[in-house]
Amino acid sequence: MQNQFKFIILIIIVAFNGLSQNIDFEKDSIMMRKMYDIALSKGKAYEDLRSLCKDVGSRLSGSAQAEMAVVWGKEKLESYNFDTVYLQDIMVPHWERGSQETGWFRVGDEKIQKVNLIALGGSIATNGLLHGELIMFETRDDLLKASREEVEGKIVFISQPMDEKMISTFNAYGGCYPIRGLGAVDAAKLGAKALVIRSLSLAEHDHPHTGSLRYEEGVNKIPAAALSTNDATLLYNKIKNSDEKVTFSLELNCKTHPDKPSHNVVAELRGTKYPNKVITIGGHLDSWDLGEGAHDDGAGIVHTMEALRILKELNYRPNYTLRVVFFMNEENGNMGGKTYAQLVHEKGEEHVAAIESDRGGFTPRGFSLDGMDEQLVLLESFSRLFEPYEVHKFVKGYGGVDIGPLKEFYPSAALIGFVPDSQRYFDFHHNANDVFENVNKRELELGAATISALLYLLDKYLYLI
Numbered sequence: 512m513q514n515q516f517k518f519i520i521l522i523i524i525v526a527f528n529g530l531s532q533n534i535d536f537e538k539d540s541i542m543m544r545k546m547y548d549i550a551l552s553k554g555k556a557y558e559d560l561r562s563l564c565k566d567v568g569s570r571l572s573g574s575a576q577a578e579m580a581v582v583w584g585k586e587k588l589e590s591y592n593f594d595t596v597y598l599q600d601i602m603v604p605h606w607e608r609g610s611q612e613t614g615w616f617r618v619g620d621e622k623i624q625k626v627n628l629i630a631l632g633g634s635i636a637t638n639g640l641l642h643g644e645l646i647m648f649e650t651r652d653d654l655l656k657a658s659r660e661e662v663e664g665k666i667v668f669i670s671q672p673m674d675e676k677m678i679s680t681f682n683a684y685g686g687c688y689p690i691r692g693l694g695a696v697d698a699a700k701l702g703a704k705a706l707v708i709r710s711l712s713l714a715e716h717d718h719p720h721t722g723s724l725r726y727e728e729g730v731n732k733i734p735a736a737a738l739s740t741n742d743a744t745l746l747y748n749k750i751k752n753s754d755e756k757v758t759f760s761l762e763l764n765c766k767t768h769p770d771k772p773s774h775n776v777v778a779e780l781r782g783t784k785y786p787n788k789v790i791t792i793g794g795h796l797d798s799w800d801l802g803e804g805a806h807d808d809g810a811g812i813v814h815t816m817e818a819l820r821i822l823k824e825l826n827y828r829p830n831y832t833l834r835v836v837f838f839m840n841e842e843n844g845n846m847g848g849k850t851y852a853q854l855v856h857e858k859g860e861e862h863v864a865a866i867e868s869d870r871g872g873f874t875p876r877g878f879s880l881d882g883m884d885e886q887l888v889l890l891e892s893f894s895r896l897f898e899p900y901e902v903h904k905f906v907k908g909y910g911g912v913d914i915g916p917l918k919e920f921y922p923s924a925a926l927i928g929f930v931p932d933s934q935r936y937f938d939f940h941h942n943a944n945d946v947f948e949n950v951n952k953r954e955l956e957l958g959a960a961t962i963s964a965l966l967y968l969l970d971k972y973l974y975l976i
Contacts, residue, residue, distance in 0.1 A: 533972065533975055534892060534893075534896075534972060536895060536896065539896055539967075539968065539971075540896060540899075542825070542967065543896055543900075543964045543967070545825060546821050546822075546825070546960050546963050546964050546967070547900065547957075547960040547964075549821050549824055549825070549960075550817065550821060550956045550957070550959050550960035550963070551953070551956050551957070551960070553824075554817060554956045554959065554960075555813075555817055555820060556813040556814065556816075556817040556955050556956055556958075556959045557813075557950075557952045557955055557956065559587060559812075559813045559816065559817070560805065560809050560810065560812075560813045560872070560947060560950060560955065561947055562583070562587075563580070563583060563803075563804075563809050563812065563813070564803035564804070564805050564809055564946065564947035565803070565947060566583065567579050567580045567583050568803055568804075569798050569799065569800045569801065569802060569803055569804055570796060570797050570798045570804055571606070571607075571797060571798065571799060571800040571842070571843075572603040572604060572605065572771075572773065572797045572839060572840040572842065572843060572844065572846075573603055573604060573605025573606065573607075573768065573770075573771045573773070574605075574607075574800065577603075577773060577796070577797055577839065578773065580796050580797070580837075581598065581773065581774045581776055581796070581837075581839070584776035584796055584812070584837045585598060585776050587816065588776065588778040588816065588835070591778075591816070591819075591820050591823065592823070593778040593779060593780060593819065593823065593835075594779050594780050594781045595778065595779045595781070596776075596777065596778045596779075597777050598774040598775065598776060598777070599774055599775040599776075599777060599850065599851060599854060600772060600774060601772070601773055601774060601775060601839060601840070601846050601847055601850040602770045602771070602772055602773070602846060602850075603770060603771055603772075603773045603797075603839060603840040603844060603846050603847075604633075604767070604770055604840070604843055604844045604846070605767070605768040605769065605770060605771045606632060606633055606765065606766070606767045606768070606843065607765065607766050607767075607768065608629075608630055608764070608765055608800055609636070609763070609764030609765050609766060610764045612628055612629055612630050612736060612761070612762065612763050612764070613625075613628075613640075613761065613762050614626045614627075614628040614707070614736065614738070614759070614760065614761040614762075615759070615760045615761075616645065616746055616749075616757060616758065616759045616760070617757070617758050618749050618750070618753050618755050618756075618757050619753065619755030619756060619757075620755075621755075623760075624745075626738055626739070626742040626745075626746070627717050627718070627719050627738065627739040627741070627742050628707065628719050628736045628737060628738050628739070628742070628761060629719040629720070629721050629736060629737055629801070629942075630721065630734070630735070630736050630763045630765050631691060631695070631708075631721055631722060631723070631724040631735045631736060631737060632721050632722055632723040632724065632799065632842065632843050633723055633724050633725075633726070633765075633767070633843060634695070634724060634734050634735045634736065634763060634765050635732045635733070635734055635763075635765060635767075636734065636763050636764050636765050636766065637705070637734045637761060637762050637763045637764075639762065640760055640761070640762045641666075641704065641705055641734065641760065641761055641762065642758060642759070642760045643664065643665055643666040643704050643705065643758065643759060643760075644664075644665045644666065644756060644757070644758055644759075645665065645666050645667075645668050645750075645757040645758060645759040646661065646662060646665045646666070646667055646668065647668045647669075647670055647746075647747070647750050647757075648667065648668070648669050648670070648671075649669075649670050649671060650669070650671045651669055651671060651689060651690045651693075651694060651697065654667065654669060654694070654697050654698065654701075655697060657701060658701070659701045659702050661701070662698065662701035662702055662703050663701065663702030663703070664702060664703075664704060665703055665704065666703065666704060666705045666706070666707065666759045666761075667694075667698040667701075667703045667705070667706050667707070668706075668707050668708070668738075668746065668750075668759070669690050669694055669706070669707075669708045669709065670709050670743060670746070670747045671687060671690055671708075671709060672687075672709055672713075672740075672743075673686070673687050673711060673712065673713050673937070674686055674687075675713055679933055680713060680933040680934060680936060680937050681870070681933055681936075683713065683937075684711055684937060684940075687711050688711070690708050690709075690711075691708060691711060691722050691723075691724060691737070692722075692723065692724055692725050693724075693725060694706050694708055694724070694735065695724050695725075695726065695732070695733055695735040696725065696726065696727045696730050698733060699730050699731045699732065699733045700730055703733060704733060705733050705734045705735065705736075705759075705761065706733060706734070706735040706736070707735070707736050707737070707738055707759065707761070708735070708736075708737050708738070708743075709737070709738060709740060709743035709744075709747075710737045710738060710739055710740050710743065710942070711737075711937065711940070711941075712740050712937045712938065712940065712942070713937055713938075714740060714937065714938040715740045715741055715744065716739065716740060716741060716938075716944070717739045717741050717742070718739055718801075718942040718943045718944050719736075719737045719738055719739040719742075719942065720737055720940060720941040720942045721737060721799050721800075721801060721941045721942070722737075722799070722842075722941045723842065723843045734761070734763050734765075736761060736763060773839045773840065774839060775796075775836055775837060775838055775839055775847045775850070775851055776796065776836070776837040776839075777834060777835070777836050777837075778816075778819065778834070778835050779832055779833065779834045779835075780819060780822065780823060780828075780829050780832070780833045781829075781832050782829050782830055782831040782832040782833070783828050783829065783830060784830040784831070785830055785831050785832070786832050787832070787859075787860055787861060788831045788832065788860075788861045788862075788863050789831060789832045789833075789834055789855070789860050789861065789862050789863065790829075790831050790832070790833050790834070790862075790863060790864045790865065790866075790966065790969055790970060790973075791834050791835075791836055791862060791864075791865040791866070791914065791917070792815040792818060792819065792833070792834070792835050792836070792865065792866040792867070792868075792962065792966060793811070793812075793815050793835055793836035793837060793838055793865075793866075793867060793868075793913060793914070794808040794810070794811020794812045794814065794815055794837070794838070794867065794868045794869055794913070795808045795811065795812075795837070795838045795839070795840075795841030795842070795847065795869060795912075795913055796808075796812060796837040796838060796839050796847075797838075797839050797840050797841060797842050797847075798842065798945075799842055799941050799945075801941065801942055801943045801945065802939070802942060802943045802944060802945035802946050803945060803946045803947055804945060805872070805939070805945050805946050805947045805949060805950050806871035806872055806873075806936065806939050806940070806945050806949070806950060807869070807871065807939070807940055807941065807945055808841065808868070808869045809872075809947075809950075810868065810871055810872030810950060810955060810958065811867070811868035811869045811870075811929075812837055813955070813959065814868040814872070814929065814955070814958050814959045814962050815835045815866070815868055815959075815962060816835055816837075817956075817959035817963070818835070818959055818960075818962040818963035818966055819833060819835045819963075819966070821959070821960070821963040822963060822966065822967060827967065829970045830970050830971065830974070831863065831970050831973070833966060833970060836851060836913075838851065838913040841869070841912050841913050845912055845913065845915075845916070847913060848912060848913035848914065848915060848916045849916045851913075851916070851917075852916035852917045852919060852920055853916075853920075855917075855920075856920040856921075861921070862917055862920075862921040862924045863921075863924055863925070863973055864924055864925040864926075864927065864969050864973060865910065865911075865914040865917055865924060865925070865926050865927065866878075866914075866927045866928075866929060866962060866965060866966060866969075867910060867911030867912075867913055867914045867926075867927070867928055867929065868928075868929040868958065868962060869911050869912065869913070869928070869929075870928070870929065870930065870931050870933065870936060871931055871933075871935075871936045871939070872931070872950045872951070872954055872955040872958055873931035873932045873933070873934075873935060873936065873951075873954050873958070874931055874932045874954045874957060874958075875900070875901075875902050875929070875930075875931050875932075875957050875958050875961040876902065876903065876904045876930045876931055876932055877897075877902050877903055877904025877905050877906070877930050878890060878904065878905055878906075878927050878928065878929060878930055878965060879904075879906050879907070879908030879909055879910070879927070879928045879930050880905070880906070880907055880908065880910070880925060880926070880927050880928075881907075881908065881909055881910035881915075881918070881925075881926040881927075881928075882907075882910075882923075882924070882925040882926060882927070883923065883925070885976045886925040886976060887905065887906075887907055888976075889972065889973070889975065889976055890905040890927075891905045892972075893905070893965070893968050896964070896968070897961070897964070900957070900960075900961065900964075902961055904930055908928065908930075909928050910926030910927055910928045911926070911928045914926050925969075925973075927965070929958065929961070929962055931954070931958055
């Protein structure tokens with residue numbers, strides 16, 4: 512086994528050296544410097560993000576704001592004179608939060624205490640004020656081990672926090688995602704009447720975080736909400752320090768409507784050598800209905816639009832067709848990504864690579880690849896070019912939700928996720944803090960330049976593999 516591992520490493524080294532010999536480092540360094548200069552001194556990303564956030568606002572699929580975001584996106588792309596701009600028809604779910612959610616708890620005979628909570632996306636309503644005895648589980652695993660006798664007729668509270676010891680906050684989020692995504696089903700199977708969870712964030716504040724849940728056919732649907740981290744900590748400590756019964760009251764006024772028509776927004780620079788071979792870049796145009804969707808994923812929208820705009824400003828004519836897509840409905844269905852993959856496959860296009868930006872507008876760190884070893888070798892061969900910009904991470908990993916469906920039709924395509932610094936992302940994720948004012952101009956511009964540079968290098972050297 513050890514000899515086999517050494518052989519693989521040797522093959523990678525040989526491949527890396529071979530690719531490096533074909534890269535024109537001097538010419539590419541000059542080109543990349545121009546890209547960063549444009550982004551930092553003449554960039555459009557920050558003002559475009561301001562416009563998306565302030566002129567349109569939050570953009571939940573099916574909402575009026577989401578449809579106005581489509582109008583905004585098409586007009587903005589047309590203003591940059593790309594070779595073509597068009598819409599793709601899709602159908603999206605339509606869930607509405609309704610009036611502001613409310614919640615309270617009481618420990619024994621103590622006075623009631625109001626909490627900040629928010630319905631999880633897709634939740635059913637409570638049909639008025641819902642009361643019940645609260646039972647707390649410190650982890651989802653504890654809930655899964657519980658008996659029906661313990662849970663039936665009660666409101667379940669899962670107090671599990673994200674793991675603050677993890678350096679990658681996305682790994683910490685992944686460890687807690689099933690609480691939000693599957694907790695309502697877990698609790699309902701044991702007869703619970705509602706679910707509340709601790710918001711998925713490492714920050715302690717009063718703004719609860721939403722996000723999609725899933726219901727399971729044949730399992731009773733129950734209302735589900737997230738508490739702010741401050742209130743979840745307060746409730747946890749109250750329960751741990753008292754033997755008294757805890758009661759909880761909440762009201763949610765959510766409603767699910769029939770699916771609605773919507774659109775992906777698409778722009779292209781047509782390829783000169785391989786026009787039917789496509790490199791897609793993009794982010795998702797929709798957002799949750801809290802805040803303004805600035806980091807999630809307004810940043811990804813302007814990152815990728817700016818990446819293509821920079822190449823056009825430099826009069827670069829690509830080898831492959833370079834396509835930016837504003838995907839609709841990543842947050843609660845991914846119909847934009849699924850429909851895009853299906854439609855381009857039906858058109859007979861060949862997708863060779865895709866880059867997604869959906870991790871916020873923070874300082875660039877690198878890229879993660881869902882792809883083959885030789886594709887990773889190619890990315891790593893670019894590392895010398897990115898060193899002056901302190902971009903150093905080129906690893907196997909995750910591409911992104913929106914570009915993920917391409918894998919079904921194009922299994923050999925390189926699916927690449929933009930990786931910025933992750934430490935502050937979950938301060939803003941899916942909550943009212945995700946506003947334009949919480950995006951740093953310089954960090955956003957650096958992200959756009961970094962994506963533009965990788966797009967240029969892929970277009971120039973992808974043929975080598």
